[in-house]
Amino acid sequence: MQGKIKQKETTIGDNSLRELAGAITQLASPESVQSLIDGGGNAELKLVLKRNNIKDLVEKGYKVVGVFICNQTLDANGREFLDQHDSMRVYDRERISNEYIDVESAGGxxxxxxxxxxxxxxxxxxxxxxxxxxxxxxxxxxxxxxxxxxxxxxxxxxxxxxxxxxxxxxxxxxxxxxxxxxxxxxxxxxxxxxxxxxxxxxxxxxxxxxxxxxxxxxxxxxxxxxxxxxxxxxxxxxxxxxxxxxxxxxxxTINSNNQNAIKPRDLKSTNEVQIRLRKEFESVLNGEYDLEIKRGQEARNGAEIITNEEAGRLLLAFDLMEPESCHQVYKLFDDKYAEIFARPAVTAWRVILLNIIMQRIQNAMPSIEYKPLSKYGLTRFFLLSVLSELIAGDAIGREYNKDPKKLFDEGKIDNFSGAIDEILGAIIVDLNFEVADLGDGFDYKGDLKSPSKIKDLRAKLLRSFQKDVARGKAKALGDLLAE
Structure with missing residues (x-):
């Protein structure tokens, strides 16, 4: 897959398509794939080829398809080249506008x-x-x-x-x-x-x-x-x-908006669920937080901004237990939109609580010894899913998870944040040991996108934490909240 975004009003010719076609030829046969694996090229590319068994798939008759995406229209040269290469799919300005964009918002x-x-x-x-x-x-x-x-x-x-x-x-x-x-x-x-x-x-x-x-x-x-x-x-x-x-x-509306690319998030900016959530934010905690539902929207004075994109990721990782998908932003406002946002449990209180938990996670990230993992975008959502399962397994934690507003009404949110800090410290110590044990076998980018590997790693961390609680080396969430 290759993408090109141009700010000037131009067309796309055949040069970019030829470059992508050249890359496809390197994956045309089992021998060429093996050459890539054996060669001195990009280490991450080799891991991807191995992890997805590309050589075996090519041997079985599967073909690699090149996908080219651009925000301009193919010119005559580009269309002619495309007609001659059935291994290429192009999504240009016209195709995207015709097949994928719709604007239903009303108003004025x-x-x-x-x-x-x-x-x-x-x-x-x-x-x-x-x-x-x-x-x-x-x-x-x-x-x-x-x-x-x-x-x-x-x-x-x-x-x-x-x-x-x-x-x-x-x-x-x-x-x-x-x-x-x-x-x-x-x-x-x-x-x-x-x-x-x-x-x-x-x-x-x-x-x-x-x-x-x-x-x-x-x-x-x-x-x-x-x-x-x-x-x-x-x-x-x-x-x-x-x-x-x-x-x-x-x-x-669609054809007029061509200075900045339209995103699925933009198309949901007038959805009733987003509008309801933003109204809720205005009425809780004296407007301390503001939900940004439209790019470019100005925040209320002094309010801390939470974007609905970040809110969707938090809900996807914590509620739906899918941290491996949090980099796929299109799912938030397209494939899984209703599942993420259109639930009675999704309130301003819930989003604010998850945002507070995520702030504690981000503060703890530097404690991860393997620095590529500490800086990887999906790591924080993986840790959020670990905390979700841990909270769900704690009787007191479940009550607050069911009704986050109680934490604020009872004045326990600072206590809760401190408890999360302490638990995260113990979990990250165990995570460091697990990563060290895996050594070169740990492909952090691949593993954190694999639901099965995430589930296994999460289970190991939770078992270690439960053992520490049983031995008196750590305290359970309920005990920390009771202090």
Whole structure:
């Protein structure tokens, strides 16, 4: 598999495909696979080939398929090369948009807004009976007066918001700050796309009703933050589309959002489960924590941010006991979304508790002696699954696991954190011994992605801890909480 992401609007030719095709030839026969294993190449690649028995599979007639993924469209050369190679699959911009992306979110601002057109005659494009588009340069000082910028309702169908300090936003800010560049702004930056239910042009005014910005959150948010630096010369090209066709609206939204890649997480940002969870966060612990459900969403002042991506990983490892899948972010908001999030047990209290446990794990990670393991992304989720099973096996731990709110109501959260620290210390000591015993046979990347090997290692660590408790060398969770 190979991926290419390009920020400029270009096409993909056959060069990248030829490189991938060359890599495939190294896996075309049992002999070529063995040559890779015996050669002086990448050690991790050799482990992957051995672990997955690639040579045996090729001997049995299996074929290696190359998968190429890119955010641009294949050109004629690329398509011609692909037609000649049945061992290649390409997912380019058009295929991904057509087969995998959908936007179901609704929303926007209810009301009327007026754009001044006394200085320009808008271009009017009639698209059959379904839509009418008005294209014109509008002043930034007008755009910042639109409703719904602060609370994000203006961008509710723009599946991303401003995305923070990205390269695109830095460029926007620089252009806004330099007044001599204001007249050139339309030349440097993409415009804004506004969908509305009704648009009326006349008497030097374009009046729109019930509108939403589907592309342009970055520009408008930057203008709003830099309102003191705006001038009448700073204009942006606006495309205002009056339409009532929902499917056409979705296609416009998808095709307009091309500055930063759309992710499954973005497509779930308006899901009722995510909105409910975020509302819960606002009402617990005096708003001490905030759940980020949309990239670019601004946090409440002073609140600690937990992203719904991190929350999904915590729930996947702790509740579903699948730490081996926590690197596969697509599962969080696609394959396993309902299983992870759409359960009565998933509350703000639960996510906050798991976040606190994870903070204790991350503090303890430097105690892992094998440094590649201590820095590996899945290690922390493996340890979280160990603690999940340990808590489930403790009578007092089970009660708090069932109702995390009790820990906070009873003022025991600090006591609980201290208990987790002590237990983690003992578990990591045993983990260090297990890793040392395995020696070269320990393939940490492969083992922590294997459900069976994770289960075996977790069982060994829990047995060692239980023995230490029985011998008085360690204390059980319930005993630590009772102190």
């Amino acid at each position: 601002v209810s009301g009327v807004f007026k754009f001044d057109t006394t200085y320009v005659d808008p271009m009017v494009i009639q698209s059959g009976s379904k839509a009418t588009a008005y294209i014109l340069p509008v002043q930034a000082v007008e755009l910042v007066n639109m409703e719904g910028i602060e609370d994000g309702t203006l961008f509710s169908q723009n599946v991303r918001q401003s995305l923070g300090n990205t390269k695109v936003n830095k460029s926007l800010s620089q252009s806004v700050a330099d007044s001599t560049e204001h007249q050139n702004f339309p030349l440097y930056h993409n415009g804004v796309n506004i969908l509305c239910e009704r648009a009326t042009l006349g008497d030097g005014v374009l009046e729109i009703e019930n509108y939403v910005v589907v592309n342009g959150a970055q520009s408008i948010s930057t203008f709003k933050k830099s309102v003191s630096k705006l001038s009448p010369d700073l204009r942006v090209i606006a495309k205002v589309v009056q339409l009532s066709d929902a499917s056409l609206s979705r296609r416009i």
